[in-house]
Amino acid sequence: MKKIAMLLGLSVSAFALSVSAAAADSVDAPSVTAGPEMTICQDANFSGSCQWHQIVTGIKWRDLGYDLGPGFQDSISSIRNNSNLKVTFYEHSNFAGRALVFPAYTQHSDLSQTGWANDVLSSLRVD
Numbered sequence: 001m002k003k004i005a006m007l008l009g010l011s012v013s014a015f016a017l018s019v020s021a022a023a024a025d026s027v028d029a030p031s032v033t034a035g036p037e038m039t040i041c042q043d044a045n046f047s048g049s050c051q052w053h054q055i056v057t058g059i060k061w062r063d064l065g066y067d068l069g070p071g072f073q074d075s076i077s078s079i080r081n082n083s084n085l086k087v088t089f090y091e092h093s094n095f096a097g098r099a100l101v102f103p104a105y106t107q108h109s110d111l112s113q114t115g116w117a118n119d120v121l122s123s124l125r126v127d
């Protein structure tokens with residue numbers, strides 16, 4: 001977190017809200033109020049190799065190895081959705097397998113805690 005904020009020169013403040021457990025499979029905490037709309041990192045705690053993306057309705061990335069690059073297929077370990085849109089990741093390409101939903105302004109800093117979603121995500125959609 002600090003590393004990202006420093007990299008971007010942003011002042012980031014965390015919310016202290018609670019997330020409804022029913023709203024998503026495994027989102028651990030609300031995210032931040034400033035910064036890139038989506039952060040995807042290969043390691044936990046938003047470290048390792050990361051990418052930042054703008055989020056718009058209608059994004060359909062069927063194969064993260066193709067859409068983001070081969071290093072982001074079956075390797076993502078932390079995700080922040082800092083947009084006002086719902087982002088859904090899938091276990092397999094073409095939106096197959098289990099889904100991991102990130103409601104607006106949510107994140108998961110360590111996907112290994114989900115029990116299944118670490119190093120397996122392969123596609124995503126923004127509806």
Ligand SMILES: [Ca+2]
Nearest residue numbers: 042075076077
């Ligand atoms: Ca990883």
